[in-house]
Amino acid sequence: MSANRYQQHFTVSWDQLHRDVRALCHQLVERDFKGIIAITRGGLIPAALIARELNVRLIDTVCIKSYDHMDQGGLDVMKGVEHDGDGWLLVDDLVDTGKTARAVREMLPKAHFVTVYAKPEGRPLVDQCLTEVAQDCWIQFPWDMGIAYVEPLVDQVRGQTP
Numbered sequence: 001m002s003a004n005r006y007q008q009h010f011t012v013s014w015d016q017l018h019r020d021v022r023a024l025c026h027q028l029v030e031r032d033f034k035g036i037i038a039i040t041r042g043g044l045i046p047a048a049l050i051a052r053e054l055n056v057r058l059i060d061t062v063c064i065k066s067y068d069h070m071d072q073g074g075l076d077v078m079k080g081v082e083h084d085g086d087g088w089l090l091v092d093d094l095v096d097t098g099k100t101a102r103a104v105r106e107m108l109p110k111a112h113f114v115t116v117y118a119k120p121e122g123r124p125l126v127d128q129c130l131t132e133v134a135q136d137c138w139i140q141f142p143w144d145m146g147i148a149y150v151e152p153l154v155d156q157v158r159g160q161t162p
């Protein structure tokens with residue numbers, strides 16, 4: 001599948017991401033987890049922030065790749081985990097089509113699975129998420145962006161005078 005299916009953008013700043021992850025933690029704070037499993041790479045930063053809020057020190061990874069930027073390819077699982085996830089918190093940044101989530105759920109059927117963001121096709125596969133966005137919306141994460149100079153509006157609209 002290709003980038004054409006995304007008609008909108010939802011840009012998430014570092015600050016927004018931090019606030020969203022902390023809000024998600026409010027839904028998790030009463031539970032005890034043996035540890036956290038981050039789905040790399042997107043799940044790593046939310047997992048680190050959640051670990052800090054819930055005071056969890058034991059962190060493992062499932063290493064899996066599905067997208068090359070906006071283009072979805074086959075699933076490539078580079079590292080799994082040798083248990084069924086019972087008592088563990090499983091974390092990813094988002095669920096989109098649910099392809100990644102479905103594969104990880106099969107590996108870790110007993111884990112409590114959370115994402116910060118979710119699109120409708122993938123939402124049923126996670127136990128909890130914070131924010132739902134439209135299926136045709138590309139979520140632009142802060143680690144994929146940089147701060148750049150923006151030309152003043154008057155110059156953008158009228159062009160530079162010689």
Ligand SMILES: O=P(O)(O)OC[C@H]1O[C@H](OP(=O)(O)OP(=O)(O)O)[C@H](O)[C@@H]1O
Pocket residue numbers: 039040041042043064065066067068069092093094095096097098099100101122
């Ligand atoms: O629900 P899906 O359609 O499967 O898409 C969601 C997955 O895609 C992204 O990972 P990606 O494969 O791009 O790798 P990355 O986390 O290393 O960026 C994202 O971090 C999720 O893991």
Ligand code: HPA
Pocket residue numbers: 067094096137138139140141
């Ligand atoms: O909307 C998205 N944003 C970033 N990475 C992704 N991987 C699948 N969907 C997305």
Ligand SMILES: [Mg+2]
Pocket residue numbers: 039040041042043064092100
């Ligand atoms: Mg990912």
